[in-house]
Amino acid sequence: MTRRGARLLIAGGLVxxxxxxxxxxxxxxxxxxxxxxxxPTAAPPTATPPTPTVAxxxxxxxxxxxxxxxxxxxxxxxISVRILGAANLGAYQFSPAxxxxxxxxxxxxxxxxxxxxxRVPTCSTExxxxxxxxxxxxxxxxxxxxxxxxxxxxxxxxxxxxAGTTEVTLERASATMPDARDLPVVVEAVAxxxxx
Numbered sequence: 001m002t003r004r005g006a007r008l009l010i011a012g013g014l015v016x017x018x019x020x021x022x023x024x025x026x027x028x029x030x031x032x033x034x035x036x037x038x039x040p041t042a043a044p045p046t047a048t049p050p051t052p053t054v055a056x057x058x059x060x061x062x063x064x065x066x067x068x069x070x071x072x073x074x075x076x077x078x079i080s081v082r083i084l085g086a087a088n089l090g091a092y093q094f095s096p097a098x099x100x101x102x103x104x105x106x107x108x109x110x111x112x113x114x115x116x117x118x119r120v121p122t123c124s125t126e127x128x129x130x131x132x133x134x135x136x137x138x139x140x141x142x143x144x145x146x147x148x149x150x151x152x153x154x155x156x157x158x159x160x161x162x163a164g165t166t167e168v169t170l171e172r173a174s175a176t177m178p179d180a181r182d183l184p185v186v187v188e189a190v191a192x193x194x195x196x
Contacts, residue, residue, distance in 0.1 A: 059087070061153060070194075071158075073194055076160075077192075087183060088145050089147050095172045102162050117146060122140075132171075139178065166194075
């Protein structure tokens with residue numbers, strides 16, 4: 001082989017080696033392509049669960065001890081009617097029951113609890129003088145919500161007629177939510193002793 005042929009062979013080998021190095025990333029720069037970022041798959045929209053509806057629950061209507069505690073014949077006294085465990089109260093009604101030979105019902109009025117959330121009660125009494133009367137208070141509209149918890153439902157004023165003991169209770173007592181669903185009612189009566 002001539003000297004000139006050897007030079008050509010060496011030069012060709014160097015070119016081949018340089019090309020191979022470029023392919024392997026040794027020496028030289030290789031253009032790289034960065035793949036685009038993969039965006040996470042968006043979660044499917046979830047439905048908003050409906051607002052739970054407050055279920056009617058039992059409430060207690062309790063008649064408190066009279067004030068004064070032992071009224072004398074001819075004296076007037078007050079019995080407070082309290083509600084315990086109310087849930088979104090919208091209306092109520094009841095008919096006081098007692099021994100009419102010992103007591104006379106003078107008046108009934110709302111105790112203020114029904115209007116504590118901004119609802120406006122309309123109250124009325126139905127009945128006959130000397131007979132059983134029904135007292136009711138109602139509010140209208142869905143908003144604002146009715147009161148929940150405990151409070152003074154009504155005030156009953158009596159006049160003591162004669163000495164003796166009688167139970168004062170509430171008949172046909174009911175309580176409802178603003179949407180007219182009933183709140184089951186348990187009545188706790190009170191004993192009244194009229195002194196001589």
